[in-house]
Amino acid sequence: MSQSLQAALAAGVRSLGLNLSDGQIGQLLDFLALLQKWNRVYNLTAVREPGDMLTHHLLDSLAAVPALQRQLAAQAGAGQAASTLLDVGSGGGLPGVVFAICLPELAVQCVDTVAKKAAFVQQVAVSLRLPNLRGVHARVESLAGSFDIVSSRAFASLTDFTAWSQAALAPGGIWLAMKGKHPAEELAALPGGVEVFHVEPLRVPGLDAERCIVWMRHGANPAGAPDALT
Numbered sequence: 001m002s003q004s005l006q007a008a009l010a011a012g013v014r015s016l017g018l019n020l021s022d023g024q025i026g027q028l029l030d031f032l033a034l035l036q037k038w039n040r041v042y043n044l045t046a047v048r049e050p051g052d053m054l055t056h057h058l059l060d061s062l063a064a065v066p067a068l069q070r071q072l073a074a075q076a077g078a079g080q081a082a083s084t085l086l087d088v089g090s091g092g093g094l095p096g097v098v099f100a101i102c103l104p105e106l107a108v109q110c111v112d113t114v115a116k117k118a119a120f121v122q123q124v125a126v127s128l129r130l131p132n133l134r135g136v137h138a139r140v141e142s143l144a145g146s147f148d149i150v151s152s153r154a155f156a157s158l159t160d161f162t163a164w165s166q167a168a169l170a171p172g173g174i175w176l177a178m179k180g181k182h183p184a185e186e187l188a189a190l191p192g193g194v195e196v197f198h199v200e201p202l203r204v205p206g207l208d209a210e211r212c213i214v215w216m217r218h219g220a221n222p223a224g225a226p227d228a229l230t
């Protein structure tokens with residue numbers, strides 16, 4: 001891994017105010033190296049240049065970590081500590097692998113319909129010695145579980161994401177959807193059973209682009225159920 005990539009990652013981590021150990025920085029760099037290596041054969045992502053992978057994938061995913069940390073702290077403060085996260089349509093492990101590295105207390109599963117992508121995440125878990133990370137080959141719609149947090153990035157509309165993953169969300173759990181610019185139309189299209197409790201803007205170091213997290217939870221009606229008749 002080149003010195004300039006290492007320096008750019010360290011600067012990005014600093015500017016996000018993240019407090020990561022040398023070991024965690026090393027794991028992020030190792031993940032980047034594995035992504036580059038496997039991408040040549042398995043076509044995990046259309047982003048191919050190492051510098052672009054750093055900004056568009058690693059730093060972009062890292063930008064969500066402080067927001068996730070704040071959310072976890074708030075939930076723990078309210079006596080509802082979260083310990084499990086499902087990353088839906090994780091592809092090459094984004095943002096799931098980054099979350100698993102930065103938040104070792106969280107058990108992270110990355111699910112993808114493409115077998116080689118799930119296998120790659122499993123390989124990352126072994127190579128980086130991340131006991132809290134698992135790659136799962138499945139359609140999210142087939143998963144029933146009780147994950148405290150269900151995340152996605154570049155996956156589907158908010159309506160499809162929440163409908164397809166609702167069986168995997170624990171009672172009282174929350175959805176974290178990483179989006180580009182404020183998705184006004186998708187928000188307006190959400191069914192009444194999904195409550196948006198925060199749209200949080202994000203800043204990605206080295207990237208001049210709009211990003212946000214849409215935080216959601218079950219509303220009055222279960223997601224997918226028709227809104228109450230008037």
Ligand SMILES: C[S@@+](CC[C@H](N)C(=O)[O-])C[C@H]1O[C@@H](n2cnc3c(N)ncnc32)[C@H](O)[C@@H]1O
Pocket residue numbers: 045088089090091092093094095111112113114117138139140141152153154155164
């Ligand atoms: C555009 S990629 C995004 C990958 C990654 N999250 C990222 O940000 O780079 C969407 C991924 O969702 C996966 N996918 C599509 N439908 C799915 C489903 N129903 N269940 C699980 N994964 C799915 C695809 O195989 C693909 O890897």
